[in-house]
Amino acid sequence: MQSRLETLDHIGIAVRNLEDAKKMFSDTLGLVLIREQELPERGLKIAFLSAGSTTVELLEGIEPDSSVAKFVEQRGPGIHHLCFEVDGIDRVMRELTDSGVRFVDATPRLGSEGKPIAFIHPKSTLGVLIELIEK
Ligand code: ZN
DSSP states (O other): OOOOSOSEEEEEEEESOHHHHHIIIIIITOOEEEEEEEEGGGTEEEEEEEETTEEEEEEEEOSTTSHHHHHHHHHOSEEEEEEEEESOHHHHHHHHHHTTOOBSSSSOEEOTTSSEEEEEOGGGTTTOOEEEEEO
16 A cells, blocks of 8 residues: 555634744744744634644634634634645545545645645544645
């Protein structure tokens, strides 16, 4: 069988306020800020911090109807998703779909790094939202 999910690329954490969260994760916890970005089409502001072999992605919903804002509203801030690298996102999506896994995205779309991404529906993965990113 060819590989499916590979390395953990990043852990997504939903926050209420990106500035406060950045301070906590960089000044207090000591992770190094790599980049930040506003994604108005997704109603999001995000920041990536280096955590050695992986990365932490902080996400603030800047529109009340964005999925991250709704997540924080319903559950409070906390771990939002795990993102794994895959080699051949179309193939992996096809194989997982054939295995009964449901996706949020029917086809891959471009993520903030310009690489194809897709989200698996958390109902398929024990309540954990999983993002796939082409490596
Ligand atoms: Zn992510």
